[in-house]
Amino acid sequence: MTLHSAKIGQPVSRIDGLAKVTGQARYAAEPHPAGMLYGFIVNSPIARGRIETIRDEAARAVPGVVEIMTHLNRPHSALFEKSYMDGLGVPGSPYRPLHDAEISFNGQPVAVVLAETFEAAREAAMLLEVDYERWPHNADFEASLHQKYMPSKTRSNYVPPKSRGNAAEAYALSPIKIEGRYHLAPEHHNPMEMHATTVIAEDDGTFTVWDKTQGPQAVQAYLTSALSLSKDQVRVRNPYVGGAFGSGLRAQHNVFLAALGAKMLKRSVRITLTRQQMFTHVFRPEAVMNIALGAQPDGTLQSMIVDGVTDTSRFEHNMENLVIWGLINYKCPNATADYKVAPRDTYTSSDMRAPGAATGVNLFEMAVDEMAYACNMDPLAFRLHNYSDIDAMHDMPLTSKALKEAMHEGAERFGWYNRPIAPKSMRDGKELIGWGMATGIWDAMFSPTSARATLIADGRLHIATAASDIGTGTYTILAQTASEAFGIPIEMIDIELGDSTLPECPTEGGSWTAASAGAAVWLACQSLREKLFKTLGKSGNISAWLTAGLSNNTTVLQDGFLQDKDADENLRLSLSEALSLTGQDRLEVEETAKPGLRGTISQMRKARFTHSAVFCEVRVDEELGIVRVTRLVNAVAAGRIMNPKTAASQVRGAMVMATGMALHEESLMDERVGRFMNHNFAEYHIPAHADIPDMDVLFVEEKDREVSPLGVKGVGEIGMCGTAAAIANAIFHATGQRHRSLPITPGN
Numbered sequence: 135m136t137l138h139s140a141k142i143g144q145p146v147s148r149i150d151g152l153a154k155v156t157g158q159a160r161y162a163a164e165p166h167p168a169g170m171l172y173g174f175i176v177n178s179p180i181a182r183g184r185i186e187t188i189r190d191e192a193a194r195a196v197p198g199v200v201e202i203m204t205h206l207n208r209p210h211s212a213l214f215e216k217s218y219m220d221g222l223g224v225p226g227s228p229y230r231p232l233h234d235a236e237i238s239f240n241g242q243p244v245a246v247v248l249a250e251t252f253e254a255a256r257e258a259a260m261l262l263e264v265d266y267e268r269w270p271h272n273a274d275f276e277a278s279l280h281q282k283y284m285p286s287k288t289r290s291n292y293v294p295p296k297s298r299g300n301a302a303e304a305y306a307l308s309p310i311k312i313e314g315r316y317h318l319a320p321e322h323h324n325p326m327e328m329h330a331t332t333v334i335a336e337d338d339g340t341f342t343v344w345d346k347t348q349g350p351q352a353v354q355a356y357l358t359s360a361l362s363l364s365k366d367q368v369r370v371r372n373p374y375v376g377g378a379f380g381s382g383l384r385a386q387h388n389v390f391l392a393a394l395g396a397k398m399l400k401r402s403v404r405i406t407l408t409r410q411q412m413f414t415h416v417f418r419p420e421a422v423m424n425i426a427l428g429a430q431p432d433g434t435l436q437s438m439i440v441d442g443v444t445d446t447s448r449f450e451h452n453m454e455n456l457v458i459w460g461l462i463n464y465k466c467p468n469a470t471a472d473y474k475v476a477p478r479d480t481y482t483s484s485d486m487r488a489p490g491a492a493t494g495v496n497l498f499e500m501a502v503d504e505m506a507y508a509c510n511m512d513p514l515a516f517r518l519h520n521y522s523d524i525d526a527m528h529d530m531p532l533t534s535k536a537l538k539e540a541m542h543e544g545a546e547r548f549g550w551y552n553r554p555i556a557p558k559s560m561r562d563g564k565e566l567i568g569w570g571m572a573t574g575i576w577d578a579m580f581s582p583t584s585a586r587a588t589l590i591a592d593g594r595l596h597i598a599t600a601a602s603d604i605g606t607g608t609y610t611i612l613a614q615t616a617s618e619a620f621g622i623p624i625e626m627i628d629i630e631l632g633d634s635t636l637p638e639c640p641t642e643g644g645s646w647t648a649a650s651a652g653a654a655v656w657l658a659c660q661s662l663r664e665k666l667f668k669t670l671g672k673s674g675n676i677s678a679w680l681t682a683g684l685s686n687n688t689t690v691l692q693d694g695f696l697q698d699k700d701a702d703e704n705l706r707l708s709l710s711e712a713l714s715l716t717g718q719d720r721l722e723v724e725e726t727a728k729p730g731l732r733g734t735i736s737q738m739r740k741a742r743f744t745h746s747a748v749f750c751e752v753r754v755d756e757e758l759g760i761v762r763v764t765r766l767v768n769a770v771a772a773g774r775i776m777n778p779k780t781a782a783s784q785v786r787g788a789m790v791m792a793t794g795m796a797l798h799e800e801s802l803m804d805e806r807v808g809r810f811m812n813h814n815f816a817e818y819h820i821p822a823h824a825d826i827p828d829m830d831v832l833f834v835e836e837k838d839r840e841v842s843p844l845g846v847k848g849v850g851e852i853g854m855c856g857t858a859a860a861i862a863n864a865i866f867h868a869t870g871q872r873h874r875s876l877p878i879t880p881g882n
């Protein structure tokens with residue numbers, strides 16, 4: 135077999151696929167150190183109050199129970215609140231597990247049973263008796279709106295909305311107006327792999343922590359800070375992650391509690407959350423957006439007024455970029471937006487795939503559809519008419535925006551141009567058919583990232599960075615990048631990720647990893663090749679053709695061999711031979727990619743976004759109100775696509791999630807106890823295969839040399855943005871009925 139370099143842009147299958155399907159890939163709950171204890175978390179059944187007494191006689195009597203850890207007997211942890219702030223945390227007072235007797239949310243851990251078996255731990259957890267003093271609480275979102283506020287300190291990635299013109303006056307004067315209250319139900323994270331931690335108590339007194347996280351270095355920083363440990367006492371690993379969509383951005387309570395238990399008993403501890411326990415901590419906030427749009431009869435937008443609120447806990451201010459997207463994406467002389475958060479007695483809502491935009495773009499695009507109809511215009515034509523070539527909110531140029539191309543190519547693929555404008559005009563028997571569309575927008579971010587490249591004796595290239603592959607295909611695209619940058623077949627590359635000891639890489643999220651880690655690996659590989667050539671040039675015992683080639687700059691490294699591009703192609707040297715000629719057993723470099731690399735981005739002051747145009751067909755049973763999505767086309771403009779196979783897979787996955795947002799997923803609160811009550815897959819509906827049609831994802835050509843060093847924008851989140859709106863808009867086209875609250879179910 136001849137091995138070839140796999141270039142960036144090729145549809146390479148996942149290099150970690152075999153390890154995954156054969157069960158060799160190791161996840162957080164899989165290491166099984168000798169003497170490991172199982173921890174089971176006991177959750178508070180009340181939303182607010184304090185623990186009065188804990189009676190643990192019956193629980194301790196269960197054979198195999200070793201300890202019951204509570205706020206009364208837990209080991210010492212950091213004194214100050216700020217030691218519990220995590221890197222991607224939010225302003226406010228971070229929750230400190232088992233800190234004291236106070237209860238701030240239903241589901242709050244009040245104890246951890248540690249036992250020799252999982253069954254014993256769980257049985258004892260059920261026998262633990264806790265008495266509470268109950269305080270009044272509010273878990274009702276509508277009621278919390280009366281207390282909405284703007285936090286005095288914002289999240290680091292929060293973008294404040296910026297007004298232009300006089301939106302109120304322009305709205306009053308607009309001949310065509312629409313106004314509505316749009317709503318999104320809370321949704322919970324349900325990745326295949328639930329949050330889990332295995333803490334291995336090593337013989338030398340250090341801890342190796344296997345955790346389901348998107349950022350091993352962030353978890354390491356959190357644990358060292360919260361547990362007052364030094365950096366070399368804690369190593370965090372997450373080589374494989376069973377899907378993560380933001381719930382692993384912040385360190386979760388299970389990792390803290392497992393480490394606390396291990397510290398207390400000096401034994402290895404594993405804590406896994408049950409599916410039901412996943413429903414207390416990790417959810418996308420409920421949101422309400424009041425949107426008013428004004429236009430001229432010819433469809434020219436005159437005014438946009440957006441007012442949005444999302445929920446947060448009483449102790450932390452989770453904030454989203456909810457209201458800015460329409461102001462950025464549409465040309466309109468007058469626009470204003472306001473955003474606040476509303477506190478209720480639950481755990482803090484959190485980031486979930488395209489946080490802010492998944493909600494804000496979809497709800498806004500539903501309003502845009504209403505306005506297009508109010509102007510009696512085709513929704514695609516309306517959007518093209520109000521198209522902005524710049525970031526209209528900041529009045530700032532963009533590195534690129536091939537949204538127009540995406541709209542045209544997507545429409546072409548879908549067959550949009552045959553669409554009758556009038557709602558309820560297509561039917562097949564009992565089914566009404568509707569076609570809807572929307573556009574999507576998401577940040578194209580870049581974070582400084584380091585990577586190490588090492589050439590080892592057998593000629594293999596070893597790449598290491600602390601990035602996480604959260605199921606996105608990071609291993610694969612980094613291997614492609616290294617293959618092209620160094621000139622070596624992909625089969626000769628080993629990629630090591632998911633370990634806090636590796637070169638620094640930010641937590642994987644925000645769709646920034648492909649651009650950021652990709653650039654770091656590219657730089658490291660280029661620099662390693664230069665080092666190899668330089669070291670060889672200094673070596674006394676290389677052949678004449680190589681000496682000549684190195685001094686004439688005609689030596690190339692391709693497909694894992696050094697050759698001379700001007701000389702006989704039979705003269706070549708393998709990488710292991712080359713390395714041995716240098717007299718060293720390895721060559722290694724580490725590089726850091728930064729924004730502004732090669733002096734472009736930092737000087738240009740341009741805004742950076744990914745865009746998409748989504749087209750949808752639905753069929754609605756006229757008698758039963760059942761909606762089926764029958765076609766979805768998503769045209770994405772995301773700069774350079776590193777791997778069309780894994781990239782399309784990202785977009786499809788997000789479109790499935792967005793289908794859930796539009797039609798199925800809804801966490802229902804029992805306000806009396808402050809608990810999300812449908813905490814299982816029987817009652818919390820996620821789309822099944824039968825709910826999802828063939829999905830067509832196309833990538834529009836978009837050359838962008840400024841957005842990131844490799845021209846990459848990232849695709850993890852864009853598929854969420856616009857898809858739910860396209861479905862909602864198609865339902866209107868099918869039925870003539872507007873639904874402004876997601877999910878749209880037969881009952882609402």
Ligand code: MOS
Pocket residue numbers: 348378379380381383485486487488489642643644645
């Ligand atoms: Mo994503 S919500 O940044 O994992």
